[in-house]
Amino acid sequence: xxAGSKEWVEERLGLQPVATRVMDHPVPRHITxxxxxxxxxxxxxxxxxxxxxxxxFFYVPSPDHAHDSVDWFQTSVPFGTIVRNVHRWGAYAMVVxxxxxxxxxxxxxxxxxxxxLNWIVGVGLLMLVLGFGFTGYLLPWDQKAYWATxxxxxxxxxxxxxxxxAANFLRGGESLGALTLLRFYALxxxxxxxxxxxxxxxxxxxxxxxxxxxxx
Amino acid sequence: xxxxxxxxxxxxxxxxxxxxxxxxxxxAAMADLGPIARARMHLVTAPVTRRRFLAGTLGWVSAAIAAxxxxxxxxxxxxxxxxxxxEGWSPVAxxxxxxxxxxxxxxxxxxxxxxxTSLVEDAYLKASPRDAAIYVVNRGGEQFTVFDVRxxxxxxxxxxxxxxxxxxxxxxxxxFDAEGRVLEGPPPRPLxxxxxxxxxxxxxxxxxYQVNDELQRVTF
Numbered sequence: 001x002x003a004g005s006k007e008w009v010e011e012r013l014g015l016q017p018v019a020t021r022v023m024d025h026p027v028p029r030h031i032t033x034x035x036x037x038x039x040x041x042x043x044x045x046x047x048x049x050x051x052x053x054x055x056x057f058f059y060v061p062s063p064d065h066a067h068d069s070v071d072w073f074q075t076s077v078p079f080g081t082i083v084r085n086v087h088r089w090g091a092y093a094m095v096v097x098x099x100x101x102x103x104x105x106x107x108x109x110x111x112x113x114x115x116x117l118n119w120i121v122g123v124g125l126l127m128l129v130l131g132f133g134f135t136g137y138l139l140p141w142d143q144k145a146y147w148a149t150x151x152x153x154x155x156x157x158x159x160x161x162x163x164x165x166a167a168n169f170l171r172g173g174e175s176l177g178a179l180t181l182l183r184f185y186a187l188x189x190x191x192x193x194x195x196x197x198x199x200x201x202x203x204x205x206x207x208x209x210x211x212x213x214x215x216x
Numbered sequence: 217x218x219x220x221x222x223x224x225x226x227x228x229x230x231x232x233x234x235x236x237x238x239x240x241x242x243x244a245a246m247a248d249l250g251p252i253a254r255a256r257m258h259l260v261t262a263p264v265t266r267r268r269f270l271a272g273t274l275g276w277v278s279a280a281i282a283a284x285x286x287x288x289x290x291x292x293x294x295x296x297x298x299x300x301x302x303e304g305w306s307p308v309a310x311x312x313x314x315x316x317x318x319x320x321x322x323x324x325x326x327x328x329x330x331x332x333t334s335l336v337e338d339a340y341l342k343a344s345p346r347d348a349a350i351y352v353v354n355r356g357g358e359q360f361t362v363f364d365v366r367x368x369x370x371x372x373x374x375x376x377x378x379x380x381x382x383x384x385x386x387x388x389x390x391x392f393d394a395e396g397r398v399l400e401g402p403p404p405r406p407l408x409x410x411x412x413x414x415x416x417x418x419x420x421x422x423x424x425y426q427v428n429d430e431l432q433r434v435t436f
Binding site: 003047050051053054057058059061068069071072073076077078079080083086136 | 295
């Protein structure tokens with residue numbers, strides 16, 4: 001039924017040269033498995049996006065319902081346990097892989113001129129990944145989540161001068177409660193994903209432009 | 217650059233897009249063949265190079281990963297389609313002298329508008345209040361008819377017109393008789409009814425069901 005539909009699109013849009021340029025990209029000979037950590041981090045990011053969207057269908061960011069909705073998703077929704085645990089282990093994996101990626105770039109001295117800007121963007125991306133971890137940890141709204149966030153925000157308070165303002169902004173006031181949960185939720189599912197998507201685009205565009213660093 | 221990229225990249229062919237490099241006569245010959253013969257011909261004319269093999273492997277592995285991620289995700293989102301709400305029995309009122317605020321069920325053969333509130337388990341809500349408006353008709357001898365107040369056309373609440381002895385839906389002019397049969401208008405079936413039981417002198421309603429034009433129960 002759809003035979004020839006690709007040719008139909010191709011005839012009209014001529015995407016073949018674009019696909020060739022994007023997919024048939026020659027890779028230098030000195031590439032090793034160590035060069036895969038960046039791509040693997042991106043892969044875990046995709047996994048997090050997919051499983052996160054699925055959980056958004058079931059999660060309620062309210063102190064009354066957050067824990068019950070997570071509990072119900074895990075116990076009563078088919079594959080709920082799998083989806084939630086893939087998201088959890090994916091988060092751990094992402095932090096580990098992004099760290100290994102950073103170590104690889106450091107050891108290979110791939111951050112040197114002309115790639116300093118990409119290192120700086122990469123540090124920003126690392127902060128965003130840790131931000132995802134911190135905000136996502138509160139969302140199940142159990143004892144561990146509550147006290148981990150409480151401690152985390154106390155750490156923010158130790159920033160000189162701006163500390164208490166920053167902590168109160170994140171907390172949505174002076175005490176940890178409903179607004180904190182909503183803020184962390186908004187950061188976790190709306191703001192951080194937009195920022196990280198923009199950062200990844202810049203990160204990848206710069207690699208394409210500058211190529212992979214020569215071997216040591 | 218020159219040291220690393222020795223060869224200029226060859227043309228990559230998108231899966232399914234055949235770049236026309238064969239002659240017109242050959243293509244015309246291929247067009248007559250069936251899909252399997254055509255695929256076989258393609259394999260013969262374009263042998264499996266290492267490049268093609270790796271591209272195919274990459275494609276299949278990607279598809280497997282997508283399935284491993286997509287099937288649980290899709291199933292979780294689709295699963296509420298098969299959800300059943302737990303329905304229990306909800307008290308309407310006492311049969312004798314009513315408590316304050318309750319309907320007087322001693323009135324016979326006259327639809328009385330009232331409502332029942334039940335606590336149902338709704339997904340992550342352990343006890344979610346559900347309110348349903350009903351018309352209760354006492355047929356005498358502990359026999360009742362409990363109508364759902366919603367018109368069977370699009371769900372507007374019907375009202376009992378005492379003078380005409382009819383239920384009337386204001387939205388599209390659906391009219392039902394005292395037994396819930398359709399008299400006029402677009403409704404496709406008689407008014408839906410509730411199961412009921414009398415226990416300890418109290419009327420309870422249970423599951424909602426549909427009836428056909430002969431007022432026989434059709435859904436369970």
